[in-house]
Amino acid sequence: MPNSAASQTLFLYSTTVSDVGTVRSNNQDSSFAGEHLAAICDGMGGHAGGDTASTIAIRSLAHIEHDDVSGDIQAVSRMLETSVIAAHDAIVGKAKRERKLAGMGTTVTAVVLVAGYWVLAHIGDSRAYLLRDGKLTRMTHDHSLVQHLIDMGRINEAEAKNHPQRNVVMRVLGDFDIDPRPDIAIRKAHPADRWLLCSDGLCGVLEDSTIEQVMADCTDQEECAQRLVGMALKAGSTDNVTAVIADATLALDANAFDLPHQTLLVGGAASSSLEPIADIVNAPVATSPALREDRTSPAMRAAALREDAKRKDKTGPAPRVVQPADVREENGDRTVPDTGEIPVVQKSDGRVTADPNDPEVKKAIHHEQLEQRHAKRVRRHRNRFAVMLTSIVVLAVLAGTAWGAYAWSQSRYYLAANDGVVTIYRGVNTNLFGLSLSHEVKKTTIEVSSLPQSWQDQLDQGIAVDSYDAATEHAAFIKSELDKEAAKKAAEEEAKKQATESSKTNGDSSDSTDKSDSSSSTTDKSGTSSGSTPKIGAADDATKSDTSKDGAAQ
Numbered sequence: 001m002p003n004s005a006a007s008q009t010l011f012l013y014s015t016t017v018s019d020v021g022t023v024r025s026n027n028q029d030s031s032f033a034g035e036h037l038a039a040i041c042d043g044m045g046g047h048a049g050g051d052t053a054s055t056i057a058i059r060s061l062a063h064i065e066h067d068d069v070s071g072d073i074q075a076v077s078r079m080l081e082t083s084v085i086a087a088h089d090a091i092v093g094k095a096k097r098e099r100k101l102a103g104m105g106t107t108v109t110a111v112v113l114v115a116g117y118w119v120l121a122h123i124g125d126s127r128a129y130l131l132r133d134g135k136l137t138r139m140t141h142d143h144s145l146v147q148h149l150i151d152m153g154r155i156n157e158a159e160a161k162n163h164p165q166r167n168v169v170m171r172v173l174g175d176f177d178i179d180p181r182p183d184i185a186i187r188k189a190h191p192a193d194r195w196l197l198c199s200d201g202l203c204g205v206l207e208d209s210t211i212e213q214v215m216a217d218c219t220d221q222e223e224c225a226q227r228l229v230g231m232a233l234k235a236g237s238t239d240n241v242t243a244v245i246a247d248a249t250l251a252l253d254a255n256a257f258d259l260p261h262q263t264l265l266v267g268g269a270a271s272s273s274l275e276p277i278a279d280i281v282n283a284p285v286a287t288s289p290a291l292r293e294d295r296t297s298p299a300m301r302a303a304a305l306r307e308d309a310k311r312k313d314k315t316g317p318a319p320r321v322v323q324p325a326d327v328r329e330e331n332g333d334r335t336v337p338d339t340g341e342i343p344v345v346q347k348s349d350g351r352v353t354a355d356p357n358d359p360e361v362k363k364a365i366h367h368e369q370l371e372q373r374h375a376k377r378v379r380r381h382r383n384r385f386a387v388m389l390t391s392i393v394v395l396a397v398l399a400g401t402a403w404g405a406y407a408w409s410q411s412r413y414y415l416a417a418n419d420g421v422v423t424i425y426r427g428v429n430t431n432l433f434g435l436s437l438s439h440e441v442k443k444t445t446i447e448v449s450s451l452p453q454s455w456q457d458q459l460d461q462g463i464a465v466d467s468y469d470a471a472t473e474h475a476a477f478i479k480s481e482l483d484k485e486a487a488k489k490a491a492e493e494e495a496k497k498q499a500t501e502s503s504k505t506n507g508d509s510s511d512s513t514d515k516s517d518s519s520s521s522t523t524d525k526s527g528t529s530s531g532s533t534p535k536i537g538a539a540d541d542a543t544k545s546d547t548s549k550d551g552a553a554q
Contacts, residue, residue: 009116009250009251010113010116010189010191010248010249010250010251011035011113011248011249011250011251012034012035012036012038012113012246012247012248012249013035013221013246013247013249013262014033014034014035014038014195014221014244014245014246014247014262014265015033015221015222015225015244015245015262015265015288015289016031016032016033016038016040016225016242016243016244016245016265016266016267016288017222017225017226017228017229017242017243017267017288017289017290017291018030018031018229018240018241018242018243018267018268018271018288019229019233019240019241019242019290019291020240021201021233021237021238021239021240021241022233022237022238023238023239024238024239024240026051026269027051027240027268027269028042028043028044028050028051028053028054028240028268028269029041029042029043029054029199029201029240029241029242029267029268029269030043030051030054030055030057030058030106030242030266030267030268030269030270030271031058031197031242031244031265031266031267031268031270031288032058032061032062032065032110032244032264032265032266032267032270032277033244033245033246033262033264033265033266033267033288034065034262034264034265034281035065035261035262035264036064036065036066036112036113036114037061037062037064037065037110037111037112038110038111038195038197038244038246039057039058039061039108039109039110039111039197039244040107040108040109040110040126040197040198040199040242040244041053041054041057041058041106041107041108041109041126041270042054042106042107042124042125042126042199042200042201042240042242043055043104043105043106043269044104044105044106044107044169044172044174045101045103045104045105045174045175049095049100049101049102049103049104049105050104050105050106050269051268051269051272052091052094052101052104052269053091053101053104053105053106053173053174054106054268054269054270055269055270055272055273056087056090056091056094056106057084057087057091057106057108057173058266058270058277059270059276059277059280060083060084060086060087060090061080061083061084061087061108061110062277062280062281063083063280063281064076064079064080064083064110064112065264065280065281065283066281066282066283067079071114071115072114072115073114073115073117073119073186076112076114076119077119077184077186080110080112080119080121080182080184081121081181081182081184084108084110084121084123084173084180084181084182085180085181087106087108087173088173088174088180091104091105091106091173091174091175092174092175095174095175096175101175102175103174103175103176104174104175105169105172105173105174105175105176106124106172106173106174107123107124107125107126107169107172107173107199108121108122108123108124108126108173108182109121109122109123109124109126109127109128109140109197110122110197111128111195111197111246113189113246113248116188116189117186117187117188117189118130118185118186118187118188118189118193118195119184119185119186120139120140120183120184120185120186120187121182121183121184122139122140122141122182122183122185123143123171123172123173123180123181123182123183124142124143124169124171124172124173125142125143125144125147125169125200126140126197126198126199126200127140127142127196127197127198127200127203128140128195128196128197129195129196129198129203129208129211129215130187130193130194130195131193131194131195131196131212131215131216132190132192132193132194134216135212136208136211136212136215136216138208139185139187140183141183143169143170143171143172144166144167144168144169144170145165145166145168145169145170146160146163146165146166146168147160148170149163161204161205166204167200189248190248191248191249191250192247192248192249192250193247193248194215194245194246194247194248195244195245195246195247196211196215196228196243196244196245197243197244197246198228198241198242198243198244199239199240199241199242200239201232201237201238201239201240201241201242202228202229202232202237202241202242202243204237204239205232205235205236205237206228206231206232206235210231211228214227214228214231215228215245221245221247222245222289224245225243225244225245226289226291226292228243229241229242229243229291230291230292233291240268242267242268244267263284263285263286263321264277264281264283264284264285264286265285265286265287265288265289265319266285266286266287266288267287267288268288271287271288271320274286274287274320274322275322275325275328277322278322278323278324278325279324279325281324282324282325282326283324284321284322284323284324284327285321285322286319286320286321286322287319287320288319289319406437409427409428409437409438410426410427411467412426412427412428412464412465412466413425413426413427413441413464413465413466413467413468413470413471414427414428414429414438414462414463414464414465414471415459415462415463415465415471415474415475415478416429416459416460416462416463417448417456417459417460418440418443419443420447420448420449421443421444421445421446421447421448422443422444422446422448422451422459422475422478423440423441423442423443423444424440424441424442424443424444424468424471424472424475425438425439425440425441425462426438426439426441426468427439428464429461429462429464441468441471442472444475444479445479446475446478446479446482450482451478451482452485455478
């Protein structure tokens with residue numbers, strides 16, 4: 001393997017197009033298209049995680065764009081592998097510090113042109129295709145479950161496209177217990193080589209034969225990328241769709257001053273913050289062109305002609321270009337960038353680098369780690385103090401509230417039954433965590449059993465009053481009402497007794513009257529004897545007189 005420049009100098013020109021698709025709410029793909037480096041990263045891990053992971057990976061790889069000038073193929077190969085592992089460490093570190101990002105990860109597929117050779121790094125299920133002499137070759141092996149099943153002979157390629165677990169990836173960078181070392185391949189570069197780096201949102205729905213035809217027919221890089229992304233969406237892709245097209249071009253005069261140079265392009269999630277990447281590559285960086293509206297069919301062209309009179313063509317927002325730090329500083333618009341966990345270091349020669357192999361970058365990383373640990377200790381101590389202070393305040397509030405509630409309860413009184421008599425209590429008729437909030441003050445002589453049932457039920461629940469005087473007054477009221485009720489009952493009993501005796505007296509009088517009436521009736525039945533009694537009595541006397549006279553004569 002040669003370590004010097006090839007006899008024929010090749011230059012890389014690339015472009016990228018990325019679209020969120022028709023289903024997802026955000027774009028978790030990130031892509032980079034440069035003059036030395038082309039890369040695609042497909043993030044995963046939820047709404048807040050996948051875009052962060054893919055952005056960190058692109059930022060970790062970006063320094064290769066200007067750090068591979070030495071022409072040492074093996075050094076670039078090691079640099080590429082180390083940068084991928086550094087991206088993994090940065091993703092894991094950020095996920096540990098921000099738990100909402102736990103489980104995030106990303107694929108990485110990147111190719112570098114150095115000294116007439118391609119250096120390819122790959123991990124995950126994004127793909128790299130190489131079109132050479134009109135023939136398309138897949139240069140990567142998917143690290144996915146369905147690819148494993150294909151390799152084992154359990155399913156075929158057609159079945160893999162509709163397999164329910166086709167999105168399960170077995171090797172990625174991120175917050176997982178997985179080997180983060182990428183597959184590295186080195187291949188001789190040929191003039192007119194064309195690469196396609198794409199996310200599974202594209203290769204998962206388009207056949208390799210379709211991809212080959214489009215790449216062979218479209219000589220314009222951007223048109224090729226636009227057509228592939230548009231076709232994937234038409235084919236029903238439900239994922240983000242990203243394509244990077246990179247061409248190797250032979251320069252007849254490598255020392256010419258008028259060699260064309262492209263603006264570095266960043267697509268997808270990483271394009272939301274271009275400043276860190278511009279600082280890393282120390283060159284202008286632009287957002288990738290947006291996906292254009294498809295007007296290739298006659299019907300669409302006719303519809304577009306009709307709509308052009310009403311509204312402007314939908315071409316998407318204009319690309320945004322960001323200058324490196326020194327230019328921004330001159331223009332007065334420099335801000336402190338977020339470099340995605342990899343510090344950007346300005347070397348003594350003025351170059352800006354984020355290569356984790358650079359001693360100054362390593363020193364900066366170590367310094368940042370020390371500062372982060374110190375800040376973490378300070379936050380932990382502050383958090384402990386805040387927790388203790390909050391606990392003391394909460395306990396004080398609870399104690400004050402409890403004391404206030406108890407003090408209020410002791411200003412209340414109620415009447416209830418105790419030991420069979422009405423009793424006055426101070427407090428409220430309840431308990432808190434087994435602690436009674438009332439105590440007995442005075443027992444009355446009122447027996448509960450002598451009260452009506454409705455009053456007994458009220459005493460069971462407790463009759464609440466505002467003060468002790470009110471309690472005694474209520475007890476006196478109960479006593480008076482009970483006395484009234486007893487007097488009323490006594491009066492009723494007395495009236496009932498008198499009524500009974502009167503009824504009995506009237507009964508005896510009636511019996512005497514009845515007996516008298518009966519004697520009279522008997523006398524009446526003797527007829528005239530009654531009327532002639534005197535008479536009956538005179539005859540007897542005459543008889544008796546005659547008899548006496550007869551006896552005297554004798």
